[in-house]
Amino acid sequence: MQCSPIIINPKRFYFWLSILFLILSAFFSFEAGKRPLASPDEGRYCEIPREMLESGNYLTPRLNTVKYFEKPPLFYWMQATSFQAFGYNDFAARLANIFIALVGCMITFVFGWHMVSPRVGILSCLILATSLLYYGISRIVILDMTVSVFITGAILTMARGLLMPTGRLQKTFVVASYVFCALGFLTKGVIGFSIPGSIILIWILVNRQWGWFRTALNPIGILIFLALVIPWHALVSLKNPEFAYFYFIHEHIIRLVTQSHQRYQPFWFFIPIFIGGLFPWIGFFVMSLKEYILCLRQKLNSPYKSLLNLLCLWIGFIIFLFSLSQSKLIPYILPAFPAAALWLGHFINEHILSAPSDQSAKRLLDRSFQLNILLSLGLIVVGLLLPFPSHMPSHIGTNGKIIITILIAGGAFIPWVLQKKKMPYVAILALIIAAMATNLYLNHLSEHFQRPSSRALALAIKDKISPEVPIICFEFYPQELPFYLGRPVMISGWLGELAFGASVEDKTDLIFDHTVAAKIWHISKQAIVFVRDDNFEAFRSTIKSPFHIVGQHFNLFMISKLPLDLE
Structure with a gap:
């Protein structure tokens, strides 16, 4: 299969690009600022960039001022840019994720259009945008959408380059693939490079196109990848000697091969997730697999056979890889969905819409x-x-x-x-x-x-108390709370994912046991405590003094030492 190096009918291409961009911008942005940040993920990935902006330190990620090395910084930087431009609010918090989801759809459109046909590009773009899991993750402030889009860009630019005639444009696409890999690496670590690299490697071996190795191993691309990835990793390691082991060993290896994060699910977990996440296109996907297997059995040739093999490998590799992992979360298989969308776009166009009056097409x-x-x-x-x-x-x-x-x-x-x-x-x-x-x-x-948020309580109290008043979270840490308050909080009787950061530097002024919490309560003129209903009696027995419940949101109580008028 050879791809055309030019845009056929550029006016039509840019017309559809503009139309889809406008429609999907409205689609993804609908009520983006209505829902409060969900705890823990959305709160975490908004509080870290808020603290970067407040401190001016963009090198060392910190959560509630505690070192947090689970992920690289690119998504935090994107979030910080959004907050700097639009302020600290729920819409700005989701804007980067919405934008990157839109970029993912546009990448799918562009490569579907160029590598197969205009109709495949349009269909693939709309299939991806309307798939239940893709749209759902576009609304949640987590890293999976961003790394998925960069993985998609890396695979498709490399595939486009390998399928093109030798020349400057081919090298440009190959180098672009390395740039996408670097961005993926800076978003979620090694998988940003290892997943697209593994898929392309297996695809080359399956196709027995040994000359593609020479094209793919582009020296300029490799140098650009290293130039983008190494600086932050080197600088943060020099500044924080404890970073390298925790980040590379604990986060990239131990969490995959052990149940240390308590995210174990059975091997088949991602099968129903993929089926449900592809709704409402799963019926078409099942029929497309049947047609693909039939073509393989009959050894039918297709000008797009190599591309279809890549898409099939891409989907299968993602699902199989994360099924092997001992740590499983629903968004992990999101990188498979752009491939599924292109696969379905080709199937619907080739087998149904290209000959709608054909009996076989009608039956499919x-x-x-x-x-x-x-x-x-x-x-x-x-x-x-x-x-x-x-x-x-x-x-x-x-x-x-x-x-x-x-x-x-x-x-x-x-x-x-x-x-x-x-x-x-x-x-x-x-x-x-x-x-x-x-x-x-x-x-x-x-x-x-989602879990009840602390947003309403935090906003009610934010301007009513001075910065000197201690705010204590009793036996839990709602990670969106510091974001809405605009300040870190004290935590009593809880460590969770702050355990590593608290172990490498002294944070006893913010994280302590109930004895210290009771002391702070008694020596402070005014204090605020957030506690859930299941720990309310434990809090009462800890402080052993009068208090005032000044706010409640479902199972979350906001308690004040002194009476507080929130009207």
Whole structure:
């Protein structure tokens, strides 16, 4: 397979690029600032950049002033840039993640358009944006979206370069792949390089294109990669001698091969996650696999065989790699979704829309929608059986289940009816619109599915107390609280992920046991304590003196030593 080195019909390309960018910008930005930051992840990845801005130290990440070396700094720097431009608020907190999700869709569009066809680019972009997991992660301030997009860019630019004729443009794409690898490395460590590198290596071996090794091992690309990656790692190691072991050994090896982070799940965990996360496109994915296997058995040649092999390898490698890991979290398989979107874009275009009147195409489309209906009914049943979160108002939960049932059922049956009426393009469009509507409504409800946030209490008290007043978190640490307060907090009886940082420097002024907490309470003229209901009696028995409950948000209490008027 050879890819054209130029843009065919540039006006059409830039028209669609602009249209998709505008539509998806609105789609991803919808109510982005409504939901409070979720604890712990969103709070952590906003508090660290806030402290960077406040201290002016962009080298050593700190969480609640404690050294925090679990991840590299690039995402923190992106967050700090957003806060510096738009202030400390929930929309600015999610802006970098939204932007990078949009970039991921645009990369998928551009490479789908150039490497296969314009329609594949458009379809792949919209499939990716409307997939349940991709859209969901675009709304959460975590690193997985960013590293996924950089991994996607690394794989696709390298593939584009290897499939092109030798020349300057080929070298440009290969070098761009190394840049994406470096950005991925600076976002989440070694996987930013090792995952795309492994996938490309296996793809070259499968294709037996030994000359591609020489093209891929580009000296300029390697030097640029090292120039981008080494400086921060070297400087932070010189400044913090304890960094290298914790970062490279504990975070990159021990957490993968042991259950030290208590994130163990069975080997098959990511299979249902992938199926559910690809909703509402999973029916098409199943049929596309069937067609792919059939083509392999019949040894049918396709001009896109090499690219399809890469996409299949890409998806399988991500799922298999993280299935082996002893530490599993849902977002880990997000890097597989751009490949799945390109795979589906090609399948729908090649086998269904290219010859819509063909009986084989009609049969594939019909069966894809039928599978979607079955899976949608399964999701509806599961959704109806799941209990409401304890903090969700019952009327919101009941209404939400009704509306989601209508959206999922309508999104499954209406496109099927349309394709029965011989309108395949309209059916696909209807499925895209239904997926957007379902994702938007789920996002609207998302505040009620996460743990209750301390935002309301923090904002109520922020301007009512002086900086000298101690604020103590009793036996827990809501990581969004310092972000909303604009200051670090004291923590009594909890270490968690701050344990390593607290062990390498003296933080006893902020992290201590209940005896110290009681002493601070008694010697301070005024003090504020945040405590959950399950630790309320332990707090009462610790301080053994009168107090005032000045705020409550679900199971979280805000307690003041002196009466405090929050009106």
